[in-house]
Amino acid sequence: MDDASIMELFRKRDENAIAELRQKYEKLCFYIAGNILSQREDTEECVNSAYFDLWQKIPPECPEDLRTYLCRIVKNKALDRLRYNSAEKRNPILTVSLEELSECIPDRADERLSAEKLAELISSFLRTQDERRRKIFVRRYWYGDTLSAIAELYGMNEKTVATDLFRTRKKLKVFLRKEGYDYE
Known part of the structure; x- marks a missing residue:
């Protein structure tokens, strides 16, 4: 399914939007979060949290590039989680x-x-x-x-x-x- 169709599902508040988003971008999302976080559980949590954020934000937001928008959310979630996990430690x-x-x-x-x-x-x-x-x-x-x-x-x-x-x-x-x- 293309991004425009997925966006339309989000606008209609159709829960299939998340399933289609997951099918199309889950591997990329896990790749981004996994490069930042070392724990599989943290990576899964960040990706799922990003999907939830997207569900909350669309509508009213209407990103021009769904892939980039999702990747940015995943990356920010992963960085937030990294900061939380390593409050005084550093990920080299x-x-x-x-x-x-x-x-x-x-x-x-x-x-x-x-x-x-x-x-x-x-x-x-x-x-x-x-x-x-x-x-x-x-x-x-x-x-x-x-x-x-x-x-x-x-x-x-x-x-x-x-x-x-x-x-x-x-x-x-x-x-x-x-x-x-x-x-x-």
């Missing part, structure tokens, strides 16, 4: 990737720039990059893949992946400065 894999990104984006977004605007700027920047760099960036910072997993996926050396990410972050920082976003 995810912490490293988020610390890498903090070179150009601080933990707390500048009050003058909303999270939505920052997301738009990052998306605009990524559209200026070649396909491989864009995909590597998204795999690392959206899906939370390790450098070795990305290297294997794209048939690259792990150091090459790290270098590409470093250069892309550097370009992103310059791009954000040009757009008026400079938190330093």
Whole structure:
């Protein structure tokens, strides 16, 4: 079933919307949450919680891209769960990737720039990059893949992946400065 049909089921408050959503996107949702969380139970809870949130939000919200909207909810749920689980502990894999990104984006977004605007700027920047760099960036910072997993996926050396990410972050920082976003 396509996304428009699933959205229509949500608008009609038809419970089959969740079943269709699960059938189409469950594997992706588990992949995203699983890259952030180590416990299968936590991953399941985040995914199910995301489905419930979607049920609560649609309608009145009407996302243009259901897949991206769902992935964002799952990722945020997983990050919230990670923060809860590791209140004073740190998950070294995810912490490293988020610390890498903090070179150009601080933990707390500048009050003058909303999270939505920052997301738009990052998306605009990524559209200026070649396909491989864009995909590597998204795999690392959206899906939370390790450098070795990305290297294997794209048939690259792990150091090459790290270098590409470093250069892309550097370009992103310059791009954000040009757009008026400079938190330093």
